Amino acid sequence: MTATALERLKELLGEPACWGWARPRLWEAAEGHLGVPLPAGYKAFLDLYGPGAFDGFLHMDRPVDGTAAELERLWPTSGPKSHLDDPDRYPFPFHPQPGGLIEWGGEEDGAVYYFLPEEPDPADWRMVVETDEGEWQEAPGPVTEFLLNLAGRPHRPGPAHRYRQTPTP
Template sequence: MATALERLKELLGEPACWGWARPRLWGAAEEHLGVRLPADYTSFLDLYGPGAFDGFLGMSRPVDGTPEELERLWPRSGGKSDLHLTDPDRYPFPFHPRPGGLIEWGGEEDGTVYYLLPEEPDPADWRVVVETGDGEWHEIPGPVTGFLLTLAEEPHRLDFLGRYRPGTEIRYHHRSQEAADA
């Protein structure tokens, strides 16, 4: 049986121009975050690079591993880290860098944000949490590639993402780092 990543590769095709793994960059990211990231997530982004899944769910990854870049991708100060404490009804989960805090991995133009929920000891068991642009929260079994596969093949299971409907041909739209930083 094919893994979710293998099935996504069948659906998306081989990437046109990315496809390079840089363990040093993920090591720097994991040191910055203080946790090991799920291998399926890093493998997907090593293969496809920064871009947008089917043109709507934007995903970034470190490309130079500098402290400034890592802080931009996963802020440790300011940001959302204390929102769970100040408004737990609106923010039912803690945010990174709090222990077990949500780690952002993607987002949409409408304000929907995708997170990893690092509650399990094995990152392969982490769940996906989605905060919709309307402020609703949804917890979905992971891993990230399993979530993306469900999005591509069974979007009705994720009906809270009402505006997304895959076309006849799913694509991953690569973007250069310059465009990702803009």
């Protein structure tokens, strides 16, 4: 049997230090807020590892209390309409517009990672990265495969791959 991308990530990153809890009601609240289901692999990764940073540069977050304020902080419903004003700079709509980008991660240098929810099945959504230079790059999903591809690139010097959890308040 072939290992799933999540299983291969777990082999690469090791056991999570202390997270490992799933709270379906939090994801249900998030999806209710967004009005679309989120990819199962994304939820499973964050249920296993929690909020934190992949390889110390790609920060990922997830709901921890499910309040309206937290969900709005993670996924604002008053998304930018920049693509209407400057389609050359912003070639994609932003959520909550239909098919609009949904942010799922970011880097300290300003790069932002999005889901492109054009496919009916969230597992088929492509990833879109807005670089810190304002360039747009697309990559196939699912997010766990995307993370494996990032791990396979010599993109950052330093120790072996790891995921550091963000302390929760």
